[in-house]
Amino acid sequence: MFSSTVSRTSQKLFTRQTRSMITAQAVIFSKHGEPKDVLKTHTYQIDDENIPENSIVLKTLGSPVNPSDINQVQGVYPSQPEKTTELGTDEPSAVGGNEGLFEIIGVGSKISNFKVGDWAIPANVCFGTWRTHAVTTEDQLTKLNNPSDSKALGKKSGLSVNQGATISVNPLTAYLMLTHYVKLAPGKDWFIQNGGNSAVGKYASQIGKLLGFNSISVVRDRDDLDSLINELKNELGATQVITEEQNSSKDFGPTIKGWVKETGGEVKLALNCVGGKNSTGVARKLSNNGLMLTYGGMSMQPVTIPTSLHIFKNITSAGFWVTALLKGNPELKKKTLDQIVSWYENEELLDAPSVETAFDATKDDLAQLYKNGIENSKKGKQLIVY
Amino acid sequence: MFSSTVSRTSQKLFTRQTRSMITAQAVIFSKHGEPKDVLKTHTYQIDDENIPENSIVLKTLGSPVNPSDINQVQGVYPSQPEKTTELGTDEPSAVGGNEGLFEIIGVGSKISNFKVGDWAIPANVCFGTWRTHAVTTEDQLTKLNNPSDSKALGKKSGLSVNQGATISVNPLTAYLMLTHYVKLAPGKDWFIQNGGNSAVGKYASQIGKLLGFNSISVVRDRDDLDSLINELKNELGATQVITEEQNSSKDFGPTIKGWVKETGGEVKLALNCVGGKNSTGVARKLSNNGLMLTYGGMSMQPVTIPTSLHIFKNITSAGFWVTALLKGNPELKKKTLDQIVSWYENEELLDAPSVETAFDATKDDLAQLYKNGIENSKKGKQLIVY
Numbered sequence: 001m002f003s004s005t006v007s008r009t010s011q012k013l014f015t016r017q018t019r020s021m022i023t024a025q026a027v028i029f030s031k032h033g034e035p036k037d038v039l040k041t042h043t044y045q046i047d048d049e050n051i052p053e054n055s056i057v058l059k060t061l062g063s064p065v066n067p068s069d070i071n072q073v074q075g076v077y078p079s080q081p082e083k084t085t086e087l088g089t090d091e092p093s094a095v096g097g098n099e100g101l102f103e104i105i106g107v108g109s110k111i112s113n114f115k116v117g118d119w120a121i122p123a124n125v126c127f128g129t130w131r132t133h134a135v136t137t138e139d140q141l142t143k144l145n146n147p148s149d150s151k152a153l154g155k156k157s158g159l160s161v162n163q164g165a166t167i168s169v170n171p172l173t174a175y176l177m178l179t180h181y182v183k184l185a186p187g188k189d190w191f192i193q194n195g196g197n198s199a200v201g202k203y204a205s206q207i208g209k210l211l212g213f214n215s216i217s218v219v220r221d222r223d224d225l226d227s228l229i230n231e232l233k234n235e236l237g238a239t240q241v242i243t244e245e246q247n248s249s250k251d252f253g254p255t256i257k258g259w260v261k262e263t264g265g266e267v268k269l270a271l272n273c274v275g276g277k278n279s280t281g282v283a284r285k286l287s288n289n290g291l292m293l294t295y296g297g298m299s300m301q302p303v304t305i306p307t308s309l310h311i312f313k314n315i316t317s318a319g320f321w322v323t324a325l326l327k328g329n330p331e332l333k334k335k336t337l338d339q340i341v342s343w344y345e346n347e348e349l350l351d352a353p354s355v356e357t358a359f360d361a362t363k364d365d366l367a368q369l370y371k372n373g374i375e376n377s378k379k380g381k382q383l384i385v386y
Numbered sequence: 387m388f389s390s391t392v393s394r395t396s397q398k399l400f401t402r403q404t405r406s407m408i409t410a411q412a413v414i415f416s417k418h419g420e421p422k423d424v425l426k427t428h429t430y431q432i433d434d435e436n437i438p439e440n441s442i443v444l445k446t447l448g449s450p451v452n453p454s455d456i457n458q459v460q461g462v463y464p465s466q467p468e469k470t471t472e473l474g475t476d477e478p479s480a481v482g483g484n485e486g487l488f489e490i491i492g493v494g495s496k497i498s499n500f501k502v503g504d505w506a507i508p509a510n511v512c513f514g515t516w517r518t519h520a521v522t523t524e525d526q527l528t529k530l531n532n533p534s535d536s537k538a539l540g541k542k543s544g545l546s547v548n549q550g551a552t553i554s555v556n557p558l559t560a561y562l563m564l565t566h567y568v569k570l571a572p573g574k575d576w577f578i579q580n581g582g583n584s585a586v587g588k589y590a591s592q593i594g595k596l597l598g599f600n601s602i603s604v605v606r607d608r609d610d611l612d613s614l615i616n617e618l619k620n621e622l623g624a625t626q627v628i629t630e631e632q633n634s635s636k637d638f639g640p641t642i643k644g645w646v647k648e649t650g651g652e653v654k655l656a657l658n659c660v661g662g663k664n665s666t667g668v669a670r671k672l673s674n675n676g677l678m679l680t681y682g683g684m685s686m687q688p689v690t691i692p693t694s695l696h697i698f699k700n701i702t703s704a705g706f707w708v709t710a711l712l713k714g715n716p717e718l719k720k721k722t723l724d725q726i727v728s729w730y731e732n733e734e735l736l737d738a739p740s741v742e743t744a745f746d747a748t749k750d751d752l753a754q755l756y757k758n759g760i761e762n763s764k765k766g767k768q769l770i771v772y
Contacts, residue, residue, distance in 0.1 A: 297693030307683030310705030317703040319696030
């Protein structure tokens with residue numbers, strides 16, 4: 001299910017640079033609403049032969065559709081891009097999308113930290129990644145090794161477009177939840193997570209394995225449960241996989257206690273992206289003084305903690321939002337990105353697969369492509385590549 | 387409603403000491419169950435003319451019935467006294483009760499920190515306070531000023547038996563929740579609490595006022611709401627009092643935001659002893675990065691936190707248990723007790739009233755007195771005085 005995708009875009013760069021002006025397209029919204037109603041394509045020109053001294057011209061390699069991107073367009077997400085007329089729109093507008101991978105195709109005379117051919121991702125959210133090109137400044141970008149860099153460094157592999165374009169949210173979320181709050185003792189301690197079959201859940205299992213942490217993944221019961229358990233345990237490093245029914249069952253508690261006793265550790269951390277009684281179940285598995293981090297609420301039910309867990313087991317329930325954590329902490333972001341990139345380059349970490357759709361400027365409407373992606377996003381993560 | 391009770395027991399000491407043996411009584415249980423079925427009176431002798439060199443003989447002045455005492459007898463409470471035969475019982479037994487006030491009536495030759503006439507409370511829970519007398523060691527006791535000490539120190543007032551006998555749980559819980567976790571800026575910041583009419587709630591309002599913190603107390607709607615609001619605001623120092631309906635209402639949110647804006651502070655702390663949707667309501671009033679501490683669950687419903695509060699407002703939900711917090715921290719306990727005693731002595735803090743029943747050894751069965759107290763404990767805190 002996990003795959004490594006080779007960039008298909010690096011050849012286009014040189015033909016583009018022979019033109020005096022770039023015809024750029026961006027998927028914008030000037031008011032909030034359902035994406036199908038408010039997203040539209042805006043076309044504008046970028047003069048890449050007269051780049052201002054502090055500017056960088058980017059070509060997009062790929063950008064995904066995340067649930068938070070959709071909520072942002074709908075106006076129900078707490079972080080929002082500023083709406084401006086700087087792209088020459090009639091009304092103040094914002095460009096959709098928060099994650100994406102770019103290649104630098106032009107730099108101003110005072111740019112020293114980036115050169116043409118480098119890869120970069122947005123340093124912050126609300127960059128607007130649903131577009132063919134962008135003009136920005138150094139401080140808005142974080143450099144990633146491109147395949148040539150990785151090769152020069154003697155790495156096994158270069159990043160794929162999918163890996164680079166989807167690195168900022170899911171892998172960072174998984175890594176930071178496992179390392180930033182609670183110190184798990186490798187070989188001994190455990191974490192439990194629901195959503196074990198989600199993208200973050202799969203990264204957490206793998207990263208847990210890489211760091212030596214034991215894990216229990218809760219998944220929904222299904223017809224092909226055995227094959228899912230096999231994938232999660234044998235390909236992705238989950239130590240144990242249990243069903244939601246087992247998670248809710250008091251009778252199953254002693255089995256888990258037995259696993260934990262065997263390693264001489266504790267269940268110090270729970271990761272919750274479901275809520276409701278599923279969150280109660282994973283919280284109950286925590287050892288005394290354990291922490292549950294909530295990063296999603298797929299069941300649409302609130303986080304539910306029995307009073308006695310709070311009082312007598314000193315369980316704490318907190319939230320995790322990668323955007324807020326990294327906002328004031330660029331060093332932490334860099335350190336975390338470096339670790340994920342290094343695992344990718346060493347082929348120790350498998351990326352979550354995306355459904356890739358290539359943009360063809362000669363026939364596609366860019367906004368329609370992202371609208372289709374939003375429509376299909378329940379079938380798997382949608383990535384538009386350029 | 388709050389009262390100051392003068393000790394009625396200090397005169398009895400000298401007649402007792404002329405006897406060679408004390409006939410002591412204790413309310414014991416050898417197995418767990420409903421208190422009416424398992425509590426019984428055990429009578430035994432204490433030789434107070436041959437006190438071992440490291441022992442202290444205590445006479446009980448008063449001990450209350452707390453909900454946790456009842457749960458302990460039922461066997462559904464996580465901290466439990468050890469059952470032994472040291473009182474000469476046929477079966478290993480434990481003495482009920484965790485809170486109480488004692489007067490020292492005899493000391494062994496090596497005791498230097500306590501003298502006859504001193505007042506003391508148990509240093510730890512599970513001491514067994516439902517008894518007329520006890521023999522213990524220095525390390526098991528924490529000294530409190532008796533009325534003569536307070537007078538000699540020039541204080542306005544001495545502790546009452548009710549104040550001393552009920553100091554360990556409710557006032558300490560209120561003080562520590564307000565001071566140990568979050569730093570509230572006096573004059574600016576706020577806390578919100580449900581159970582505003584509970585004993586802990588009333589201590590929290592008063593202590594909040596003494597420390598300069600603004601407070602919002604949530605109470606149940608009732609016929610005499612105005613008189614309750616008047617008591618909580620004017621006698622006990624609550625800044626604002628709202629009903630559960632207002633706590634649950636989205637329309638009421640802006641009113642609270644207005645109060646908080648006026649002081650230039652934030653709602654940094656919520657105290658929850660109810661759970662369920664009431665806990666959701668108080669959690670929603672917290673400012674970003676706020677903390678909710680749960681110390682009870684009167685509604686029998688779990689703590690319920692909307693996912694978005696965790697993720698986007700970084701609200702944390704944790705538990706508070708005074709027993710666990712103070713277990714490894716005698717300095718914190720001493721500092722906190724000193725502060726509460728000082729407020730009592732300066733008549734700045736009103737104690738929560740108890741319904742007092744005096745034990746008469748010539749006609750009462752001691753176990754029956756505590757069983758009655760348990761039976762009546764929903765009508766108000768029951769205190770047996772000696």
